[in-house]
Amino acid sequence: MERMLLLMSLLARFVVAEVLLGDVDEPLPISDVSAVAGFKAKIPCDIDPPIKDETVIMVFWxxxxxxxxxxxxxxxxxxxIAQARLWSDPxxxxxRAVxxxxVKPAELEIDPxxxxxxxxxxxxxxFKNSPTKNxxxxxxxxxxxxxxxIYTGARNLAKILQPFNEGSEMSLLCEVIGGLPPPRVTWYFNDEVLDDTYTQEHxxxxxxxxDIRRxxxxxxxxxxxCKANNTQLMMPLTSExxxxxxxxxxxxxxxxKRFHLSALRTYEIECVSSGSRPEAVITWxxxxxxxKHMARNFADNPNVTRSVLSYVPTIEDDGKFLTCRAENPVVPNSALEDKxxxxxxxxxxxxxxxxxxxxxxxxNEGDDVYxxxxxxxxxxxxxxxWFKDGKELHQNATAGIILPGGRSLVLQSVTKSSAGEYSCMxxxxxxxxASRSVTLEVMYAPICKDGSSxxxxxxxxxETISLVxxxxxxxPPTTFHWTFNNSGELMSVPATKYAQVKPLSLITNHWHGSRLNYTPENDMDYGTVACWARNRIGVQRTPCLFQIIVAGKPYPLQNCTALQSTGPYAYRMGHEDFKATDSRDADWLIVRCSEGFDGGLPLTNYELEVYSEENVYHVNTIYLNHTDRSGSSGPVFEVPGLEPGRNYRLHLYAVNAKGRSDPVVLEPVTLKGVAMYTTGRGISDETTDYSLLVACFAGGITxxxxxxVGITLTLYRRNHPMQTTKAQAAETMQYESKEDRPAAPAATNEAHRDDLKEQINADDVPDDDPDVIPSKTVERRPDIFEPGYASSKPSERAKDFRCLEDLDYPSPSSVLHAKDSWVYPNGYAEKSEKSLSPIRPSTLPVHRTHDIYTRSLRVQESCI
Structure with a gap:
């Protein structure tokens, strides 16, 4: 029985196997599963039994x-099934498989x-009982x-930050290696497809x-x-x-920009550029x-560039273009300009x-010039x-100056005076x-230098003299000709009288000359010597004349006067350099003289020599040119540095080409100490005592x-009750004048004074000098003035001095003290009615011992 059962079981299995084999031969439906290599793959398999209560026995792959x-x-x-045995082919x-x-359906998981x-x-x-499922x-x-x-067009590996120039072409290559199936390679710009055309190589x-063209x-x-993708199962691979x-x-x-600029002025010109990256370079x-070198550039922000040019336009810049150029140095042809x-x-x-x-x-003279x-x-x-020698020219047809309009100057019939420097403005x-000057030179025949004939x-x-x-x-002149005339007839000078020298070449830039050495032998040789010159223009029309006269040294100076001046007056005279710290150094001596006869020759200068009584040699010499600080009447000397209280002697001379005149001597000259009349200066005790004594004495006498006078007037009125008022007034004036006079010096001094005065009066106006008329009026003081001596006549004394209150001169501190006399400032003797002849020499004595020569513009009266 058991064998039968076994045999039937085998037969059943065989039948089932046949059935199954028959099923295998039939085509089975195939499902597709995709997976990415390297990742996890899941292959599904349905293991659910077809009927209930059926179980799975085996699963094969x-x-x-x-x-x-x-x-x-x-x-x-x-x-x-959870504890099933698993087997995998190694x-x-x-x-890798499990x-x-x-899960449903069941899965064969492969990883990776x-x-x-x-x-x-x-x-x-x-299955246990059911047929097998495939x-x-x-x-x-x-x-x-x-x-x-990603590569650039030159097959260079692209950078993450790849630079390109605006306006240039751009070429980029995206390359993908491998991939199954082959991937799709696509360019994206801002998440949009830019290019999806790709090709396979190798x-x-x-x-x-x-490729971007611009x-x-x-x-x-x-x-x-750049994206590469061959499946939806994973994210695309990208590069960017x-x-x-x-x-x-x-x-x-x-x-x-301005409408116009002014030449040679400085302007700050600004130029601004924007939009460049990197910042633009601005050039002018x-x-x-x-x-170059005149501009300053500023970067206000990364996108704006500013440049400031310090510009000084010139005349040549008119009409040109000033250009501001902005350029990105890394971008070719990127320059922009503003002109x-x-x-x-x-x-x-x-x-x-x-x-x-x-x-x-x-x-030449007479030509027309323009x-x-x-x-x-x-x-x-x-x-x-138009200007000539710096002076403006105006239309003057009479003078031949024509300004026809436009830009021309016409000079008709030019003369020597027309020569000069011409310019226009x-x-x-x-x-x-103004233009540079153009020198107009007019050719002309010779004339005497400086117009003097x-x-x-x-x-x-x-004496041989040289005439030039x-x-x-x-x-320049080519020849010179000399003649001599002493009686109105022109004659040649004998060769023994002079020696003609070769004409001088250019003496200065303006004149030429010839020299004649002439020696007068007798009175007939004094006359007129004439000189003519010739050049290619013609002969000199008016000759240069030399009047030869008898000459000698000048005569002494006349009417010399010395007065003292304090510091401020001396400063006004233009001697600021002589200011001193010592107050005494501020005292000056002003010496004035009148000219005498010049000796037939022009005076060249004056001299003043200062001598001290303590020294036989002179201590100072002052030279004064003829035209320097001298008026028409004579020289004015200023003598600084004299000490008060010391006696000095002054010698004064007139000088011409023949030499110095005889000296005029002023002595003794003493500067009075100013401290007697002003405050702020120290004086000696002796001077103070003397002044006090004199003041007391004068007060007592007064x-x-x-x-x-009071007693006399009282007695007189009692004895003469019917005296008229006019007579009383006159008598009072007479007594008052008598009382005002200072005390008279000793009789010997007065007698000496009278003798000296008679001698001076006798010598002042000699009989042989008809040109000098002595003055006998009381109001006019003589050339020799000695105020230190008291007059014996009260009337003359009253006329010589007026009240010091009317004086418009320096204070008494400015008074010059000479011996015992007082000479008030500007107290000069008036000139005589008829001045000395400038031709004939004066015969007045030029030196008197102990005399001071003065001239007075008005008589001064004293009320001391």
Whole structure:
């Protein structure tokens, strides 16, 4: 029975196997499963039994029906499916595969999946009682490509921050290696597809070339992404570049253009540029030349550049273009320019020239001359002036000066005086300018130098004098001719009388001359010597004359007067350099004299010598030119540095070419100490005691006199009650004048004075000088004045002096003290009615011992 059962079981299994084999031969439906190599793959297999209470016994996995051997199995026999035994072919999956039965459907999980794992898998499920179930699954293994690589057009590996220039072409290459199936390579710009055309090269390389014909500003800081993708099961592989675009300047502008500029003034010109990246470089150009070293550049922000040019326009800049150029140095052809057409205003540029038809070295007296003035100015000049030797010329047809308008000057019939420096001046709103001078030289026949035609020359007999005939001429004279005339007839001078010398070459820049040595032998040799000169223009019309007269040394000076001046007066005389710290040094001595006969020759200078009684030699000499500080009447000396209280002797001389005159002596001259009348100066005790004694004595005498006069008047009125008022007034005046007189000196002094005065009166006007008329009026004081001696006649004394209160002269501190006499400032003797002859010498005595020569403009009375 058991054998029967076994046989029937085997038969049943055989039948079932036949049935199953018949099912295998039938085509099974295939499901597709895709997975990515390197990742986890899940192959599904439905192991659910077809009927209830059926159980799974075995699960087998086959791949491509390889040798009919399973590559993976699950044995559930005698166990729960969760504790089933698992087996994996070590040559196929090894430990990479595991059967997951706790999910529906069950899955064969492969981790990680390899590219060789792809194929058709069959899952066979054996049940305990039910027929076997077979399922086919096609596993497609997707191999992902490698990460894309981006290259530039020159096959250089692109940088993450890849620079490009605005306006340039851009070429990028995205290359992807591997991938199964081959990947799709796509360029994205701002998440939008930019280019999805790709090609395969060498079976395993996929590329996509991106070409941009012109890079715009929109590409700055943008991301270009290259994506490679061959499945939806994973994220695409990407690479990206960020575009760093060098931008051109957008704008450039000169912000402070002016309508016009003034030449030689400094302007700050500003130029601003924006839009460049990196910042623009600003340069300045004037015309085609770059202006360097005068501009300062500032970067206000990364996108704005500012430049300030310190610009000084010149005249040559007028009409040129001042250009501000902004350029990105890394971007070719990126320069932008702003041009400013310059209008430069400038003061006139003036030049003068002689008429084109004239020759500068061939203009003679009588010719017509014209000048042309060229003026270049912006704006146009509105005034044109002409100058000769710095003085403006005006239209004067009478003088031959014609201004025809425009820019010309015409001189008709020019003369020697027309020669000089000519210039023109033009003015516009920018200023005025003068041209350089043009020298006009007029050729003329010789004339006497400085216009003088006659010179008086003094000479002694048998004395050789040198006569220089100086003439002015253009061109220089070629010959000179000399003649002599002493009786109205022109005659040649004997050769024994003179020696003709070779004509001098150019003596100065303005005149030429010839020298004649002439020696008068007798009275007939005194007369007129004439000189003529000749040049190529002609002969001198008016000769140069020399009047030869008998000459000698000058006569002594006359009417010399000395007076003291304090410091302030001396300063007004122009001697500030003599200010001293010692107050006594501020005292000056002013000496005035009248000229005597000049000896037949012009006086050249005057001399004053100062002697001190303590020293036989003179201590100072003062020289005074004839034309320096001397009036028409004679010289005025200023003597500084004399000490008060010391006696001095002054010697005065007149000097001509023949020598010095005899001296005029003033002595003794003493400066009185100023401290007696002013405060602030120290004086000696002896002087103070003497002054106090004199003051007390004078006060006592005055009091006694007043008392006597009062008693006398009282007695007189009692004895003469009927006397008229006029007589009383006269008598009172007489007594008052007597009382005002100072005490008389000793009798010996008065007698000496009378003798000296008689001698002076006898010598003042000799009989052999009819030109001098002595003055005998009481009001006019003689040339010799001795005020230190008291007059014996009260009436003369009253007339000689007036009250000092009427004086408009310096204070008593300015009074000159000479011996015992007082000489008040400006107390000069008046001139006689008839002045001395300037030709004949004066026979007045020029020196008297202890005399002071004075001349008075008005008689002064004293009320001391």
């Amino acid at each position: 086959y791949k491509d029906e390889k040798d009919g051997e399973p590559i993976y199995s699950v044995d559930v026999r005698g166990r729960q 040559y196929v999956f090894g430990e 059967m997951k039965t706790d 999946l390899e590219s060789t794992d792809g194929g058709v898998y069959r899952c066979r499920v054996d 399922q086919k699954i096609n596993l497609t293994v997707i191999v992902p490509p490698k990460k894309p690589v 079976d395993d390389i996929t590329i996509n070339r991106l 890079v715009t500003r929109n590409f700055l800081r943008t991301r270009l992404i 570049v960020i575009l760093d675009v060098n931008l051109k300047p957008l704008v450039v502008n000169i912000t402070n 150009w004037k015309g085609t030349h770059q202006v 400013w057409h310059l209008l430069v205003h400038y003061a006139p540029v003036v030049s003068i020239k002689l008429g084109s038809s004239l020759k500068a070295n061939d203009i 000048f042309e003035c060229d003026v270049r100015a912006n704006p146009r000049s509105y005034k044109l002036l 033009a003015a516009n709103v920018e200023g005025k300018s 006659t010179q008086v020359v003094g000479a002694l007999k048998h 005939c100086g003439v002015q001429s253009k061109p 009091a006694i006199c007043i008392l006597i």
